[in-house]
Amino acid sequence: MVNEKDREKVLSHITREEVAELTKQLVDIPSPTGAEREIGEFILDWFARHEIKPLRQEIDPNRINAVGVLEGSGNGISLMINGHMDTSFTGTDEDRMFCKSLEPQSELRGAIRDGKVFGLGASNMKSGLAAFMVGANALRQSGLSLKGDLILAAVAGEISRTPVGPYQSGSYRGEGTGTRHLLTHGAVSDFAIVADRSGHSIVWAQNGVSQFRISTFGDPHAAWGMTREQGAPFRPNYYPGVCSLYVDVRTPPQLRPIDVQRELRQVLSQTGAECELDMYASLMGYEAKGIEPVVEVLEQTYQTLFGQKPPPPNTFRASIWTDTNIYNEMGIPACKFGLGGKRYAIRSEQIEIEEIFRGAQVYALAALEICNWEKAPR
Secondary structure, X not given: OOOHHHHHHHHOOXXXXXXXXXXXXXXXXXXXXXXXXXXXXXXXXXXXXXXXXXEEEEEEOOXXXXXXXXXXXXXXXXXXXXXXXXXXXXXXXXXXXXXXXXXXXXXXXXXXXXXXXXXXXXXXXXXXXXXXXXXXXXXXHHOOOOOOOEEEEEEOOOOOOOOEOOEOOHHHOOOOHHHHHHHOOXXXXXXXXXXXXOOOOEEOEEOEEEEEEEXXXXXXXXXXXXXXXXXXXXXXXXXXXXXEEEEEEEEOOOOXXXXXXXXXXXXXXXXOOOEEEEEEEEEXXXXXXXXXXXXXXXXXXXXXXXXXXXXXXXXXXXXXXXXXXXXXXXXXXXXXXXXXXXXXXXXXXXXXXXXXXXXXXXXXXXXXXXXOOEOOOO
């Protein structure tokens, strides 16, 4: 464990004011899925100004990954802390499909009041980005050395959006797009912590996701015209001859999407109905192998700082697909440890400043210990 002297040296550089202000600044930059370039450039500039080596990964004209590196001496374990830049909602009228009402609860811009940060993306998960950015900078300011690299990855395209039918632009390419690009274009590590929302619980097993479109056919008829998708708004006088049902299946680790597809085909064949089944998302879930040392450090750090163990993960926290799966798929042991926040299901998110502050402390001290582990000789 980190000794008390070094611990206090790091923690003295983390303030509530800094984590709150950085979260607000990040919230103030719109970053819906497919349009993460502006916030990525802000983060790269922040890294450069704070003497953290910035690395830009180009994905497409509208999106980048922003990577920062605190370089170690080269003979230690490397750790990557990952967080996504895209937001759950777009901040446009498109959100009406998902939000019961856009007013009065639609607070999009960043605001600090009553000990909280408000705004679109505040809890999912710009506060998490701010927490590990400030935590890493505190490590740098402390002057303490690292043996291995600490890599900070702010990634595009994590939110659950998948291209299907006519919806094929970059704004529909989420579900790990940025992290998969990250790990296949040179940014790798020995271990990873994904800072996505977990309510301070530690999660090392995540579900998979398979998504299907089931289409049935018939004759168009004005009396029962279901026209939300294909008849409106640009052709309200047309009635579609196809009805599509979209199915999201959450699967336990290691269950293959093709096996889910086979089961669905069997069920549909028993109905006798004329229909087509198309799978348009096929993402495996994984349980991390070899992550136990990192989990132990997170637990001990949390216990030392706050006098209690992290809360156990609940079903909700473990039933959300996150970029943790991509690390584990590619052989990098990873767990999720993130913040919480409230009002995730509508656009006006909020999070306690104290929660961001605590997260920054945990990330900084956990990184200090892990990045000073000796790399085992081969």
